[in-house]
Amino acid sequence: MTTSTYAGKEPSTIAYTAVADITGGRNGHAVSHTPDLELDLDTPVAMGGKGKGTNPEQLFAIGWGACFQGALGLAAKEMHIPATKLVRSKVRSHISLGDEGESFGIKARIEVYLPDVDAGRRQALVERTQKLCPYSKATAGNVPTEIVVVDSLD
Numbered sequence: 482m483t484t485s486t487y488a489g490k491e492p493s494t495i496a497y498t499a500v501a502d503i504t505g506g507r508n509g510h511a512v513s514h515t516p517d518l519e520l521d522l523d524t525p526v527a528m529g530g531k532g533k534g535t536n537p538e539q540l541f542a543i544g545w546g547a548c549f550q551g552a553l554g555l556a557a558k559e560m561h562i563p564a565t566k567l568v569r570s571k572v573r574s575h576i577s578l579g580d581e582g583e584s585f586g587i588k589a590r591i592e593v594y595l596p597d598v599d600a601g602r603r604q605a606l607v608e609r610t611q612k613l614c615p616y617s618k619a620t621a622g623n624v625p626t627e628i629v630v631v632d633s634l635d
Contacts, residue, residue: 490618507536528578538576538587545616546574549591552614556606557598566597573634588625594634603630
């Protein structure tokens with residue numbers, strides 16, 4: 482077995498490790514373990530696929546959005562913003578894939594709707610969340626990311 486490691490700030494303790502087996506790449510099948518989750522994978526229609534399954538960008542958008550939403554709660558607690566102010570909050574994440582030299586690259590846009598948080602504190606809350614979210618930390622300096630506080634997600 483050959484192992485490659487990459488520099489980065491490693492967690493001091495590991496709380497959970499997700500494990501997934503993938504066959505067939507973008508047009509294959511994925512199985513995650515404990516709990517079990519099975520997905521058929523397919524390239525998006527916009528990239529020449531049939532669009533009959535889930536694609537990696539959708540999964541990344543869901544994962545990052547869920548993580549960001551969770552980190553909002555931690556940031557709000559630090560900033561003494563009551564959790565009740567986040568009940569109606571929503572995060573919409575966009576992951577875009579395109580040409581980057583001889584391969585592909587991604588960029589992200591995260592829209593954050595915070596209707597019950599004081600308008601003067603929304604931006605600071607989102608900026609602190611960006612620093613706490615593990616997905617945001619993992620992509621910082623590597624994935625062009627725009628984070629926008631929005632008045633609506635309609």
